Amino acid sequence: MRVVVVEDEPQIRRFVCDAVRKEGGVPVEAGSGRAGLDAVAGGGATLVILDLGLPDMNGVDFIRELRRWSSLPILILSARSAEQDKIEALDAGADDYLTKPFGIGELLARMRVLLRRLAQSSESTPVHRFGGIEVDLARHLVRRDGAEVHLTQIEFRLLATLLANAGKVMTNRVLMREVWGGGHAEQEHYVRIYVRRLRQKLEDDPTRPRYLLTETGVGYRFQP
Numbered sequence: 001m002r003v004v005v006v007e008d009e010p011q012i013r014r015f016v017c018d019a020v021r022k023e024g025g026v027p028v029e030a031g032s033g034r035a036g037l038d039a040v041a042g043g044g045a046t047l048v049i050l051d052l053g054l055p056d057m058n059g060v061d062f063i064r065e066l067r068r069w070s071s072l073p074i075l076i077l078s079a080r081s082a083e084q085d086k087i088e089a090l091d092a093g094a095d096d097y098l099t100k101p102f103g104i105g106e107l108l109a110r111m112r113v114l115l116r117r118l119a120q121s122s123e124s125t126p127v128h129r130f131g132g133i134e135v136d137l138a139r140h141l142v143r144r145d146g147a148e149v150h151l152t153q154i155e156f157r158l159l160a161t162l163l164a165n166a167g168k169v170m171t172n173r174v175l176m177r178e179v180w181g182g183g184h185a186e187q188e189h190y191v192r193i194y195v196r197r198l199r200q201k202l203e204d205d206p207t208r209p210r211y212l213l214t215e216t217g218v219g220y221r222f223q224p
Contacts, residue, residue: 004027004048006032006062007050012100073117081099097169144202161179162222169220171219172220176190179191
């Protein structure tokens, strides 16, 4: 695991790099956006950990530039806690967002989720299992404890989109585009309605979901 850590504050950069080493990874330090892009371009990277407040470029611009030629997971570490900052970064292509200050345990857990998602994306199996749920994407079939669960076309498409991005925060805007199409951007309340329906059909306790999680003010995440 080779992790490019793009952070201009030396103390935080050392803290994150120490965490990467504890997880058995090899950190590659970058104190600026351009140095971070060069480090990724050098090859071999598995994950990018990025601060949005860089001295030479905006972190969102970094994400957009990287996304032109790389699909590596990007974990944001930022002191910016406003919902709009999170939405902008996630819409630009970031995979997760962790607000400073943060604990090493949560940082490592978020890293593991992104790395599991990366490993799963390389597998060709169309069947996903979580809890007592089995989702066969190829056959458009969902079972719960062996019994078939009926999902509407929209419900299935929403579930498939969340599963394909397991561990990643999906903004309401992105989900609207992927599931309903670009012409429904102003109707984001649809996402909330259909996620509620999925929880009622798939979660043991829809009021305390284990898998279909809410990222308040931002969107949703499927947590495997």
